Amino acid sequence: MHLWNDPQQPADTRVKALLAELTLDEKIGQLGSFWPTPRQAGQLAGDVAPMESGLSAGVTWDDATRHGLGHLTRNWGTEPVSVADGLAHLRDYQRQVIERSRFGIPAIAHEECLTGFTAYGATVYPAAIAWGATFDPDLIERMAHAIGADLAAVGVHQGLSPLLDVVRDYRWGRVEETTGEDPYLVATLGTAYVRGLQAAGVHATLKHFAGYSASRAGRNHAPVPMGRREFEDVILYPFEVAVREGGVRSVMNSYSDVDGVPAASDRELLTGVLRDRWGFDGVVVSDYWAVTFLETMHRVAAGPAEAAAQAVGAGLDVELPNTGTYAHLAAAVEAGLVDEAAIDASVARVLRQKVELGLLDPGFDPEQIGADRDLDAPANRKLAREVAEQSIVLLANDGVLPLAGGASVALIGPCADEPRTFLGCYSFPNHVLGRYPDLGLGIPVDSLLQGLTDRLGDAVGHTLGAPVLEPDRSGFDAAVALAAGSDVAVLAVGDLAGLFGQGTSGEGCDTEDLRLPGVQGDLVEAVLTTGTPVVLVVVSGRPYALGDYADRCAAVVQAFMPGEEGAAALTDVLTGVVNPSGRLPVGIPATVGGQPGTYLAPPLGWFSEGVSNLDPRPLYPFGFGLGYTRLELGEAVLDRSELPVDGELVVTVPVSNPGERAATEVVQVYLHDDVAEVTRPVVALIGYAKVTLEPGESAVARFRVHADRTSFTGADLRRIVEPGTMSLRVGTSSRDIVTELTFNITGQRRVVPEGRVLTTPWTLDRA
Template sequence: MATEIDWRDSAQPPHERVEALLGEMTLAEKAGQLGSFWKTAEESADGEVAPAEDEMRALAEKWADATANGLGHLTRPFGTAPVDPAKGAAQLEETQREVMARGRLGIPAIAHEECLTGFTTFGATVYPTSLAWAATFDPALIERMGAAIGGDMRAVGVHQGLSPVMDVVRDYRWGRVEETMGEDPYLVGMTGTAYVRGLESAGIIATLKHFAGYSASRGARNHAPVPMGPREFADVILPPFEMAVRLGGTRSVMNSYADVDGMPAAADRELLTGILRDQWGFGGTVVSDYWSVAFLDKMHRVTSDRASSGAAALEAGIDVELPGTDAYGMLAAKVDSGELDEAVVDTAVRRVLLQKAELGLLDREPAVSAPNPEVDLDSAGNRALAAEIAQKSIVLCANDGVLPLAADEPRIALVGPTADDPNTFLGCYSFPNHVLSRYADRGTGIPVPSLLEGLRAELPGARIDYAQGVPVREADRSGIDAAVEAARGAAVCVLAVGDLASLFGRGTSGEGCDAPDLDLPGVQTELVEAVLETGTPVVLVVVSGRPYALGAFADRAAAVVQAFLPGEEGGAAIAGVLSGRVNPGGHLPVAIPRDPGGQPGTYLAPPLGQGGFWMSNIDPTPLFPFGHGSSYTSFEYRDLEISEERIGVDGEVEVSVTVANSGERAGEDVVQLYLTDEVAQVTRPLRELTGYARVALEAGAERRLTFRLHADRTSFTGRGGKRIVEPGRFTVAVGHSSQDLPLEARFEIIGRTREITGERVLVTPVVG
């Protein structure tokens, strides 16, 4: 029964407004709030910006039907075709007013957009990829970026951002590694939660994806089944999502396409309701990944038809069907037939309407006008922030002293396919690669200086000879001779190799761009070998969305630099590292393998997953381990102290260490704390990251850090399937990477095994 209050009155409590509105709605109007529409432009019809775009175009013909009873979401009004901010904002407002006019109740829709490397729209700043965010080991910096991106989106009328990707990397061959924040759940959780806080602080609804297990597909194939047990799922895959829900305040979650052990996430009530809502207390909306509801019958074949898919997804906990109303357009019929309880519909509608109330979309004068349509989406402040992230994300993996390059270097050869192609710095979901690749005359839409331009600006007195050598992916060897000639005549050769991100096999990194192995794409390995044979000192610069196996030649390179698709300011940032203007401080969020085959897995493997055993001729030990990163200065650790030798199962121990800059210039280091459970009732990782801090120190300076390690941070899923803190002995180690750990200490947890049933300590605070 409707309450007495006016649901349009913004002075009333939001929950009461929602109940009043719900009481006035017909079943068809309720279902309308759970649907969406992708209003595509004609020029977007000649290429894909998402999977199954043929279905999108079919749904796009049903605008009148989709909006007759109201509409939940508008899909990507800025991210489908090039449009400047003011025009896009005007078009969005016009569309919103049309939605209001078509529906009896006059309720606008929530407009959502992608924001994986910044606001995915024409002319907006392209920040480094998520993998690069993680390489900074600097959550506060990523939170600032999230706030900047969110501010730009809200300025033009967008409400929700489909980011961040909280998936934990399990196989480097997977195309979407670039969208993740690495292979460690704690690093992913800390970085992603910071981004969520930034977006939400600007009024944007952050959307965690892909919940859950998507990144662990069999054979690293996009959308492939996930052969994972419940323990790995609980201890590796779920923690980052839990952190972002409990600590980040995210208001939306998007389901995974994958099926885990035969259960598609879109139909998994235990996951979407039992874990997410009942255990973690999530109160926001769950939105479907694009077409994932339809995939229940079309691909997974766990339902017999589209209407049944809609009912199954809604009952599992998916509130909104994206990107268009398809299966959810049949919900009313399912209710009328008695196959679906209307109360299930009401529950989802309440969640959607509550967010609309928070956004001002249920007010008497709904907030559909853009706050600042003339906003500069690639402002000087944005570019400075993009540059800072790029600089802090670049990892110096190895250096025999050739770097930094001398300012008066007589002759430098710059060769390779990522040396003078600005698109190679940008992620798959950047607007230039995601959409503008179909508009040959639009370029990148923003200035994106190449490495060649950056190096010439950085070293104006040097002669720089450029040769591409080979393309990124095509087997064209015709330019190798010219590259070899350039390298042979130079004092040093900068060899830039790596990826070009795109979609569904059109690139070497990105959604649907999975790799059969971890060799450099195309014939780039042949180029590297040919250049190394010249005898000229080679600085190998890898600009990529995943780590590639470099063991065949890294020991012959004078230096190795890794940049994970560093964004629009990436060329200048890499050039700054090469010149020494920037002292590199990035650390690896994924290991760099030695060999391209015999997939090494990640550093979190239990003992039998590590190298050094006689049982196999394949050694998975990486070339450069997780957490590795060098600098132009040096750092030393000393005086490790542990506050307690024994703590209870709900106690806390403090681990303190002094870090000193023992070199001759200022620099930044990432101090890493690892935990080893010496004996446990199930196999555990040999070590796992349990705390870290990025520290800036002047030459000769030092700093005392204290990590507050709670017993909850030792917890894991035990034999009974419950999360426990188990008594036993533990080793903590502090160092520069997961394999370079000069200091260690031991402590013991005593008492009876404790089962964790509610909230737990998810973070290891660092003070000092």
């Protein structure tokens, strides 16, 4: 047995021994990848990654695997294959990789898994923006573990999720893939996902490191004009939490350039921040073709050898999805563009990952990879429904909801009878199956029409009204007639996810403003003229401006792409079976323009009387949501009024349920800094607790707030805790504050070292 195959040896010993035996070409092979193209000729009609068609051309299996291979790209996620066929393909690929490697080194198989395993017939969970609406890390961890178990069962080693991008502009198409606009919410939910996936034996991958979501004007891949302070305090924070507290094993770079420096060639980011400051010892993989983009898009490299040298030199270990630019690494070494030691460092990290995954153990046999698996098992669907139910947000209700038994219901709108509107961009039905129209969705997905009809029977009438995007008003008259003749109108509007302009939400589906797509806004106006009470149900991947009609609707419900069980979850909420508990992970704008920003803004970024005629305040704020019964928050108290610059205080919040049914509230704690040496957000979430109580039950939530949680990047660009007066605002949204608690931070200005307290633990004591 070779030393590197001995599982009794320390990982570093095994890696060092194998690395010493590899030639330069073999090392480069470990930093490359291959993406099998669809096996059915003529089926490829649309890209599932940016510029896929052109950039995949000319990359052959023989060339990619001649000296070994680092990664196998999306064996399951590229075309519809059965579990049996997918396993057969993966086993064959791995057998060939091992045979072509002088030392029999297998490849890491990676897949997308943001809304569940992106594979034919696999469960489609709610989109990530819906996770944000749950405010429930434990639930997201359970969901991620289920996803990881499916991936591991069929031989997948690494999942390209979760996104830890913080929303900065609602117009960006990938808002649906994020968990919201607040760094603390993104950090806690993203880290929960990491823990769940990795507990199932699959390495998680943080995306997109870093700055991608802050692109200028919300355009995909656009430059990020951001200063160091915002980058540190808003953008980097969730990644740091997932590295330090989640133990994530992989990170993917952002496509964007921040202040002119592309992330793929940013050594300060990929090595200085990620490895030297945070202690990350895992693998950095490129977003698809990001290394090539250094030459072709960013134009910071004169050719492929220079681009490859820049990326490896920065600390980017593996080029995905194909070995293209990294095929020129040997030439880069020969030309003196990069030292072979940089390549050795990356190869060592890749080999260590393969050791951790058991790929170098003597028992690894490609013929034994995976097993038959129901990828949409009943337990999955039950969990998908739970996430969907907890993600639906009730925004307004004059008493029309829950829908009364016996009332006639007009169900109208493009999201009423199109189940794909419930599914995110990275769900297999929307991501791939659009190229295979004869295959349907691959899994059972009811529409809202089906769900309400099953529950209410003949009381439900239906007409389309208008499509999602096309400017077709021919259905308006039928919609008006149906609404006018019904007791209540349920108007389901919103998005249909797609790729690169083929949808209204998703990667490359950015928008100019925040009006509902197509003529849906006009449809809402037409139905409102009937005088029939309107329940507006928005099924979307981003928030849309509802200020023109929300106050004329009897109720407003926001559903963020609730997944394959979305119809059941929405039906249960609308009929009162489920008491809605979702809270907004993004604000809902009042106007279609003038507010592409978020609640996390300094004073001049918020409403300023007499300064501007534009009011950026949302119609419904971050953290907001109603229920059919509500918990009550009592007066919160602090255990101390003075906090040393390195101390901790405790916030105690009484919570009770005076209602007649179980109810849930998200207790939210915000920080307000009275005076600081640099401008600070008016309020920023630093803690939250999702509390469910039975009728008549009461409890006390306690939050432990360390002084580090007040820290920020100061005028000298060092992280500091600054003495002075601050307050904690406890409430049920960023606007709905029940108690404001003032305290003083005492002592001298403290520079906070690496390894600070990153989160706010809480406990719940039930009476």
